[in-house]
Amino acid sequence: MYPQVAVSMVRIFEALGHRVGCASGPACCGQPAFNAGYWDESRKIAVRVVESLRDAEAVVIGSGSCAAMMKVHYPELCAGTEVEAEARALAARCHEFSSFLVNHLGVTDLGANFPYKVTFHDGCHGLRELNDKRPPRELLARVRGLELIEMDAAEACCGFGGTFSATFPAISTAMAEEKCASALETRADYVVSCDSSCLMQIQGLADRQKRSIRTMHLAELLARS
Amino acid sequence: MTAPAARFDTDARGVAPDLRHRSIIQTAMAKYEVVRDRSQSWFQDWEGARDLAARTKLEAVGRLDTYLEQLVRNLEARGTRVHWAGDAQQAREIIVGILREKNARVVVKSKSMTSEEIRLNDAIEAAGCEVVESDLGEFIVQLRGEAPYHLVFPAMHLTRSEIRQTFEAKLRDAPSDDPEELTMVARRVLRRTYLQADVGITGANFAVADTGMISITENEGNARLTAALPRTMITLIGIEKVLPRLEDLALFLPMLAVMGTGQPLTCYNTMYGGPRQPGEADGPEEYHVVLLDNRRSALLADAELRETLGCIRCGACLNVCPVFRNVGGHTYGTVYGGPIGAVITPHLRGFKDWVHLSYASSLCGACTATCPVKINLHRHLLENRRAASHRDARWSYKIGFTIYAAVANSPALWKVATRLLRIGMSVRRLVNGSVLDPMRAWTRTRDLPPIAKQSFREWWRAQGR
Numbered sequence: 001m002y003p004q005v006a007v008s009m010v011r012i013f014e015a016l017g018h019r020v021g022c023a024s025g026p027a028c029c030g031q032p033a034f035n036a037g038y039w040d041e042s043r044k045i046a047v048r049v050v051e052s053l054r055d056a057e058a059v060v061i062g063s064g065s066c067a068a069m070m071k072v073h074y075p076e077l078c079a080g081t082e083v084e085a086e087a088r089a090l091a092a093r094c095h096e097f098s099s100f101l102v103n104h105l106g107v108t109d110l111g112a113n114f115p116y117k118v119t120f121h122d123g124c125h126g127l128r129e130l131n132d133k134r135p136p137r138e139l140l141a142r143v144r145g146l147e148l149i150e151m152d153a154a155e156a157c158c159g160f161g162g163t164f165s166a167t168f169p170a171i172s173t174a175m176a177e178e179k180c181a182s183a184l185e186t187r188a189d190y191v192v193s194c195d196s197s198c199l200m201q202i203q204g205l206a207d208r209q210k211r212s213i214r215t216m217h218l219a220e221l222l223a224r225s
Numbered sequence: 226m227t228a229p230a231a232r233f234d235t236d237a238r239g240v241a242p243d244l245r246h247r248s249i250i251q252t253a254m255a256k257y258e259v260v261r262d263r264s265q266s267w268f269q270d271w272e273g274a275r276d277l278a279a280r281t282k283l284e285a286v287g288r289l290d291t292y293l294e295q296l297v298r299n300l301e302a303r304g305t306r307v308h309w310a311g312d313a314q315q316a317r318e319i320i321v322g323i324l325r326e327k328n329a330r331v332v333v334k335s336k337s338m339t340s341e342e343i344r345l346n347d348a349i350e351a352a353g354c355e356v357v358e359s360d361l362g363e364f365i366v367q368l369r370g371e372a373p374y375h376l377v378f379p380a381m382h383l384t385r386s387e388i389r390q391t392f393e394a395k396l397r398d399a400p401s402d403d404p405e406e407l408t409m410v411a412r413r414v415l416r417r418t419y420l421q422a423d424v425g426i427t428g429a430n431f432a433v434a435d436t437g438m439i440s441i442t443e444n445e446g447n448a449r450l451t452a453a454l455p456r457t458m459i460t461l462i463g464i465e466k467v468l469p470r471l472e473d474l475a476l477f478l479p480m481l482a483v484m485g486t487g488q489p490l491t492c493y494n495t496m497y498g499g500p501r502q503p504g505e506a507d508g509p510e511e512y513h514v515v516l517l518d519n520r521r522s523a524l525l526a527d528a529e530l531r532e533t534l535g536c537i538r539c540g541a542c543l544n545v546c547p548v549f550r551n552v553g554g555h556t557y558g559t560v561y562g563g564p565i566g567a568v569i570t571p572h573l574r575g576f577k578d579w580v581h582l583s584y585a586s587s588l589c590g591a592c593t594a595t596c597p598v599k600i601n602l603h604r605h606l607l608e609n610r611r612a613a614s615h616r617d618a619r620w621s622y623k624i625g626f627t628i629y630a631a632v633a634n635s636p637a638l639w640k641v642a643t644r645l646l647r648i649g650m651s652v653r654r655l656v657n658g659s660v661l662d663p664m665r666a667w668t669r670t671r672d673l674p675p676i677a678k679q680s681f682r683e684w685w686r687a688q689g690r
Contacts, residue, residue: 037610128590161587204671
C-alpha cells in the first residue's frame with residue numbers, strides 16, 4: 001500500500017553504494033496470522049520468506065513491526081521445520097531500516113533536507129521488541145532544516161495492532177484519538193515513524209476527523225534532498 | 226460470540242468514545258505517572274530491583290508447597306487457625322461457617338480483590354449478615370452497588386460530585402464536594418461499624434513464610450481497625466502471595482507502593498501473626514487465615530504461565546494500558562481487569578468465555594515494560610490466542626488465515642488479489658464508511674488510503690531490474 005517507502009529505501013541504499021535486490025517470495029511476513037495465534041498458517045508464509053531470503057547478505061525491513069517478527073519471532077515460529085537453522089541465521093541478518101543505517105552501517109547523515117517541524121512516533125515493536133528508540137532520532141537530528149519536537153505520548157501505541165484495529169474498532173479508534181491529540185499538541189507539521197501501519201492508522205483518523213496531521217515514513221523523509 | 230465476549234464488545238463500544246470517561250482516567254493517570262516516576266527514581270537501580278523481585282517471586286512459587294507449609298506452621302504456632310480452600314465455594318463456606326459459629330451480624334471488611342474473586346459479600350449477605358467495606362473507595366462503590374473499577378483505585382472513575390450524590394442518596398449526609406468533608410462522612414459511618422462488627426475480614430498483600438506473618442499495606446488505617454477492633458479476624462489470601470523471607474518485604478513493600486500509587490511507601494504497613502497473645506493489650510481473640518487456590522495451582526502447573534503467580538496486584542499494568550484507559554475497569558466484566566486480567570482470567574474462569582480479553586489488545590507491550598515483577602504480559606496474551614486457535618478456533622479466522630497464507634505464498638494469486646483489491650477498493654469508495662462497506666469496521670471512524678496504482682514490485686519490474 002505504501003510502495004514509496006520501499007522505493008525510497010532502494011534509492012537511499014543505492015546512493016550509499018549498496019547493491020539492492022528484491023526478494024521474489026511472499027510480500028508479507030505472516031504477522032497478522034501470528035498475532036492472532038494462528039501460528040500454523042503464519043509458519044507457512046514464514047518458511048517461504050526464509051527460503052526466499054537465503055542469498056541476501058542483509059535484509060532491511062521498512063517496518064519495526066515486521067522486523068521484530070522476522071528477528072524475534074521467526075526463530076521460534078520456524079523451530080522444528082526444515083528451515084529452523086536458516087531462520088535463526090536470517091534473524092541475525094534482518095535489520096529494521098533506521099537501525100540498519102545507524103547501528104550497522106554507521107550512517108547518520110544522508111544529506112536530506114526537510115524544513116519542517118516533525119514529531120516522531122515510536123512503533124511499539126521497534127520500541128519494545130527491538131528495544132531501540134535511538135536510531136531514528138539520530139537520523140532525524142542530521143536532516144537539514146528539520147526540527148524534532150517530541151510528543152508526550154511518543155511511546156504510546158497508536159491503536160493499530162493489526163486485526164485488533166478491525167475487531168475492536170472503538171478501542172482502536174480511541175487510542176488513535178489520543179495519539180493524534182498528543183501529536184497535535186506539538187504543532188508539528190509531520191508525524192514521522194518507521195512503521196507504515198501506524199501511520200495509516202494515524203493518518204486515517206486525522207483525515208476523517210479533519211485534523212491537520214500529515215504523516216510520513218522515515219525512509220521517505222530521508223530520501224528528500 | 227459468548228455472552229461475556231458480547232458484553233465486552235458492547236460495553237467497549239459504549240465507553241471508548243466517551244470523552245468524559247476518558248478525561249477522568251487521563252487526569253488520574255497523569256498524576257499517578259508523575260509521582261510514580263519520582264518515587265521510582267529513589268531506587269538506586271530500578272531494573273536491578275525488578276530482576277530481584279522477579280527472581281524472588283519465581284523462587285517463592287517454584288517452592289510454593291514448602292513455603293506454604295512453613296507459613297502455616299508458623300501461623301499455627303501462634304494460635305492462628307488456618308483453612309485451605311480449593312475453590313471459591315469452599316472459601317465462601319469456610320468464611321460463612323466462621324460467621325455462623327460466632328453468631329456474627331455485622332462484618333467489616335478491608336480491601337481485598339480476592340474476596341471479590343470469590344464474591345464473598347454476596348455469600349455473607351445471603352447468610353443474613355451485613356457487610357461493610359471499610360476502604361474508602363470500596364465503601365463508595367459498595368454504596369453504588371458497583372464492582373471495584375481498578376485493582377488499587379476502586380472508585381477512580383467517579384468525580385467528587387458523583388461521590389457526593391451517592392452519599393446524599395444512600396447516607397443522607399453530604400455537606401459538599403470537598404474530599405475532606407466527604408471522607409469525614411464515611412469515617413462517621415465506619416467508626417460506628419468497627420465498634421459494631423463481630424468479625425473483621427481482610428485481604429493481604431504478602432504472606433511471609435519464615436516468620437509466619439500476613440503483611441497488609443494500606444493508606445487509610447481502615448485495615449488496622451478492621452483487624453484490631455472485632456473479636457474475630459479473618460484474612461483471605463491467595464496461595465501465590467507467599468514470600469520466603471521477612472527481608473523480602475524490604476524490596477516488595479516500596480515496590481508495591483511505587484507502582485501501585487506512586488508513593489515511596491504506603492502509609493500503613495502492618496504484619497499480623499496470630500490472635501491476641503497472652504499479655505497483649507489488643508488484637509482479635511481469634512485469627513483465621515483462609516488460603517485460597519481457586520485454579521492458581523493450574524497456573525502453577527504450567528511452566529510458561531507460572532510467572533503470572535508473581536503478580537503483586539499493584540495495578541501498574543492497568544495504568545499504562547491504552548486499552549484499559551479507554552474501556553475502563555468495568556468493561557472487562559471480571560474482577561481482574563487490564564493486562565494481567567486479560568492474561569489470567571481465561572485460565573481462571575474458562576477459556577471459551579474469557580479469551581476475548583486476550584484478543585482485546587494491540588500487543589503494544591507497555592504492560593510488560595512496566596511490570597515490576599517482569600511478567601511477560603503481552604507474550605502471554607499472544608500465547609492465549611495461540612492456545613485458543615487450537616482449542617476453540619474461530620472458523621472465520623481459520624479460513625481467513627488459510628486463504629491469506631495461500632495467497633501470500635503464491636506470486637500469481639498475490640497478483641490477482643492485488644488487482645481484485647484495487648477494483649474492489651475503488652468500488653468500495655462509493656459506499657465508504659456506510660453499512661454497505663465491507664471494511665466498515667475500519668472505515669466507520671477512519672479513512673483508508675487509496676491503493677497505490679503501482680506496487681513496489683511492479684515499480685521494480687518497470688525499472689527493468
